[in-house]
Amino acid sequence: MGDGMKMSRRGLLARMFAGACSLALAGCDRLSDTTWFPKVLGLGEKATYRAHRLILPRRAMAQEFTEADLSPRFRSNGTAMPGNPAYMRMASNGFADYRLEVDGLVERPMNFSLDEIRALPGRTQITRHDCVEGWSAIGKWKGARLSALLEAAHLKPDARYVVFHCADHAEKVGSSPYYESIDLDDAFHPQTILAYELNGKPLPVANGAPLRLRLERQLGYKMAKYVMRIEIVKDFSGIAGGKGGYWEDRGYEWYAGI
Amino acid sequence: MTGSKRGASGGKPYYRHSLPVRAMHWVNVLLLSILLMSGLNIFNAHPALYWGEESYGGAPPFLDIQARETADGKVFGVTRIFGHEFDTTGFLGTSREPNGELVARGFPSWLTIPGIRWLAMARRWHFFVAWLLVVNGVCFLAYSIAGGHLRRDLLPTGRDWRSVGATIVDHLRFRFPKGEASYNMLQKLAYLSVILLLAPLAVLMGLGMSPALDALPPGWVDIFGGRQSVRTIHFAVAWALMLFTFIHVFMVVVSGFWNNIRSMITGYYRVKSEADHG
Numbered sequence: 358m359g360d361g362m363k364m365s366r367r368g369l370l371a372r373m374f375a376g377a378c379s380l381a382l383a384g385c386d387r388l389s390d391t392t393w394f395p396k397v398l399g400l401g402e403k404a405t406y407r408a409h410r411l412i413l414p415r416r417a418m419a420q421e422f423t424e425a426d427l428s429p430r431f432r433s434n435g436t437a438m439p440g441n442p443a444y445m446r447m448a449s450n451g452f453a454d455y456r457l458e459v460d461g462l463v464e465r466p467m468n469f470s471l472d473e474i475r476a477l478p479g480r481t482q483i484t485r486h487d488c489v490e491g492w493s494a495i496g497k498w499k500g501a502r503l504s505a506l507l508e509a510a511h512l513k514p515d516a517r518y519v520v521f522h523c524a525d526h527a528e529k530v531g532s533s534p535y536y537e538s539i540d541l542d543d544a545f546h547p548q549t550i551l552a553y554e555l556n557g558k559p560l561p562v563a564n565g566a567p568l569r570l571r572l573e574r575q576l577g578y579k580m581a582k583y584v585m586r587i588e589i590v591k592d593f594s595g596i597a598g599g600k601g602g603y604w605e606d607r608g609y610e611w612y613a614g615i
Numbered sequence: 616m617t618g619s620k621r622g623a624s625g626g627k628p629y630y631r632h633s634l635p636v637r638a639m640h641w642v643n644v645l646l647l648s649i650l651l652m653s654g655l656n657i658f659n660a661h662p663a664l665y666w667g668e669e670s671y672g673g674a675p676p677f678l679d680i681q682a683r684e685t686a687d688g689k690v691f692g693v694t695r696i697f698g699h700e701f702d703t704t705g706f707l708g709t710s711r712e713p714n715g716e717l718v719a720r721g722f723p724s725w726l727t728i729p730g731i732r733w734l735a736m737a738r739r740w741h742f743f744v745a746w747l748l749v750v751n752g753v754c755f756l757a758y759s760i761a762g763g764h765l766r767r768d769l770l771p772t773g774r775d776w777r778s779v780g781a782t783i784v785d786h787l788r789f790r791f792p793k794g795e796a797s798y799n800m801l802q803k804l805a806y807l808s809v810i811l812l813l814a815p816l817a818v819l820m821g822l823g824m825s826p827a828l829d830a831l832p833p834g835w836v837d838i839f840g841g842r843q844s845v846r847t848i849h850f851a852v853a854w855a856l857m858l859f860t861f862i863h864v865f866m867v868v869v870s871g872f873w874n875n876i877r878s879m880i881t882g883y884y885r886v887k888s889e890a891d892h893g
């Protein structure tokens with residue numbers, strides 16, 4: 358009898374424990390669905406951003422690799438072919454009609470053809486691309502330094518962020534277009550380039566032709582592909598969902614250094 | 616249970632765990648659970664592990680969890696380890712929704728926070744809780760060093776080293792010391808390996824996955840084999856911590872469950888006299 362009681366007490370405890378666990382999990386899920394709790398969790402991102410900006414020298418360079426380290430094929434993620442008709446017309450013409458607009462808080466709004474961008478001070482770098490999902494790939498990128506463009510357009514004193522407007526709709530045509538934003542520390546970093554070549558060849562459409570951002574100290578989703586327009590702003594709360602990027606508007610962190 | 620009341624025969628209360636240690640222990644239980652489960656949700660975004668710098672160097676992942684479909688449209692879960700495939704339907708690769716439907720998913724929903732596949736939210740939980748855990752861990756270390764907990768209770772003494780063989784034999788025979796107030800040698804080694812090795816390694820490997828911190832100095836992750844190796848080690852260390860937790864809870868249960876639990880809640884552990892050893 359004593360044994361039976363012990364068993365039932367043990368069974369009851371186990372059931373209580375399992376019940377408490379599933380209640381706790383349901384509680385976590387319910388908290389995730391509120392508007393306030395994810396904001397509390399978002400303090401983690403703010404702490405990370407502050408900590409990184411505090412300890413990382415502004416010019417600290419991302420690791421660079423050699424030709425021997427290149428991934429045999431650089432994975433394309435997200436959009437592989439923008440369905441946007443204007444983009445498709447440009448692509449079919451080898452991007453001869455492409456113009457990169459630079460506007461917003463600049464003294465001289467400008468636009469650049471691909472040849473003009475290729476003529477800007479550039480950089481070639483073999484770097485590792487880390488996706489938020491967890492995978493990494495190594496590619497060789499050649500592009501114009503973003504700092505060269507920004508210096509040409511001359512930022513106004515209240516400029517704080519660089520916003521990249523893209524030709525693609527990450528999920529389907531009709532959804533909001535892809536965009537991203539970075540701060541000026543990152544914008545003027547020597548490895549921050551607008552890449553027009555991947556592995557020694559013109560940037561393929563699947564990887565963001567004609568121009569994609571390389572921002573080597575952050576995750577892949579920050580590196581906007583199919584960049585059409587660069588807008589300099591004081592704050593990005595008025596753009597699309599207001600969180601500073603396509604994925605940011607869908608809950609991802611604006612600072613993707615981790 | 617004999618001696619379960621204070622002052623009853625055969626047990627004298629011994630103040631084993633100070634309030635800060637008890638508080639930090641339970642904070643740790645809660646936060647580490649969330650950290651593991653949100654980590655598994657993040658893993659589910661790309662349920663594969665690699666060794667080296669990158670994921671697409673030609674070699675397949677040495678561990679991955681997939682969902683596959685038979686010709687007639689039935690999904691099943693496959694876990695591949697070093698080329699060996701295991702059918703893990705119902706647990707890894709595919710698992711059941713609350714409504715009973717079998718869906719493709721790395722780790723099952725009851726092991727992840729949030730329960731649904733939601734990378735953005737899982738990352739929020741993970742990084743927020745990681746900060747809190749680091750604060751908790753630093754407080755614990757500071758308290759343990761300054762307050763003498765580390766030296767007094769955790770560092771092995773000369774007697775511990777001399778008795779290590781006997782302690783192992785006793786554990787293997789499931790004879791656990793109940794008459795001693797202090798930790799035994801195996802306990803000390805287990806706790807120290809978590810505090811000084813596994814927990815710091817988990818944090819370091821977490822930081823190693825950050826493309827920003829990899830720049831400080833550039834390439835330091837190569838010491839551990841590269842960024843994908845770092846991710847793999849992070850995953851392995853998380854499970855090593857879970858293995859510790861399973862053994863820890865098992866030992867708590869078999870070496871006097873109520874006494875152990877009470878001592879971690881009220882602080883008081885009842886030391887049995889020799890006569891009580893049955």
